[in-house]
Amino acid sequence: MLTEGGSFMKGMAMGGVFCLVLSLLTSFSPIPESRKEDSHHHHHVKAASKDELKRLTDSQVQEWSNQVRVYCIIMVQPKILVYWATAADTWSKHCDKAVFYTSESSKALEAVDLNEKDDWARLRKALKHAYDNAGDLQWFFVAQPTTFAIIENLKHLVLTKDPSEPFYLGHAMKSGELEYVSYDSGIVLSYEALKRLVNVFQDQDKCPERGRTLWKLSEDKQLAVCLKYTGVFAENGEDAHGKGLFNSKSIESLISESMKDNPSNVVEGCCSDMAVTFNGMSPNQMQVMMFGVYRLRPYGHDFRDLLEFYPPEGSDND
Template identity: 65%
Template sequence: FLAYPTTFAIIENLKYFLLKKDPAQPFYIGHTVKSGDLEYVDGEGGIVLSIESLRRLSRIFEDPDKCPEQGGMIWKLSEDKQLAVCLKYTGVIAENAEDSEGKDVFNTKSVNALIKEAMASHPEQVADGCCSDTAITFSGLAPNHMHVMMYGAYRLRPYGHTYSDALVFLPPAGSDND
């Protein structure tokens, strides 16, 4: 998992999301963006690579024609685009991560920005329409906002509120995941 210092990650949600994935299969997941013919995962929201993708990436680094250590056109691109170009040579393509409702789980914006957008486009559904219930990342946060996110995600429990969510975070039967 790769993320910027300004990206807040809820690791439990990341682990839950990855339970459905086979690390022996190549995958490269996050918030996808298209730039010309290149589709890549935006580093702002975080990037997840499977073990197999890392193996393939390691092998392609040995080919200076495809992924040169220095120089070449690839170095004029941003880091996340460089990664996508190298992975494309290995047959690993970017995959957008969404929840069961089609909402992004790797967010390239802060919660504040996402709520403002939701208020502008559909104010009657801000709580439901803003973000995924199983969001993994939010980006663009200053350190003090990280503390607020930590409090909200891990400490705050309204008195008298009964949690009757349908979400159950258990590994699949026969899984050796914790």
């Protein structure tokens, strides 16, 4: 039986070990603390309104329409081959450059084989490859094949934004003190943001390739941590009326929720008519979505959009 003094010493020792472990965990926190000069209040990036676009000259409209070009970084795996094939056959055709990055090669579909099993390490390699091979493309869209994207609406969102500024856009969320863009809804990076990210990849203390042993962050959160060290913060992409443009759910789910929550105004309560992404659809539903977005047209009805985004030269898109 331990004496009173022995119990006291044992308690002191255990307490000391606990404090040591706690201090180590705190000092190696994966989320950088915000310094005063880095303090950032979450804000929203809105697409230009019709009135703003009307104030542009014809030459400005033409110039900006031609300049906004998107490199799509689509992360795939052979185990979801049917989604991979569907993305290749549908919305990705509207990217100015669409590159599929895979964990291992597949004879069925073309992709860059990164030969990497770890999700975060694979995403890092894909982003570095895109940066090195972007040419004159200034905007980057990171997505999974389960996401359905309307690239023209993405171009409309960033039309008046300068890619030489650090933009990190999508469906902004918060986990503790960390603000990040949801991977499920797609992630948009400007050239400057990607440039800073690639540079911080070289700093293993701030942006480790394999993450930390004591915790495992998802790819989107790890991306936000690395970007935060460079002064780039998550921002929510919205239309001119403040509605979110990046959706982590399918349009069917959003309509069902709106029917329950806004039965008198289902369409307005559902989603923006300039939405960029949806998620959670089956491959067949994505094909139907493609038909509805790009092919179905009421005869004699002209939307009179002020801008036109043409597909890449030689593209076989819809």
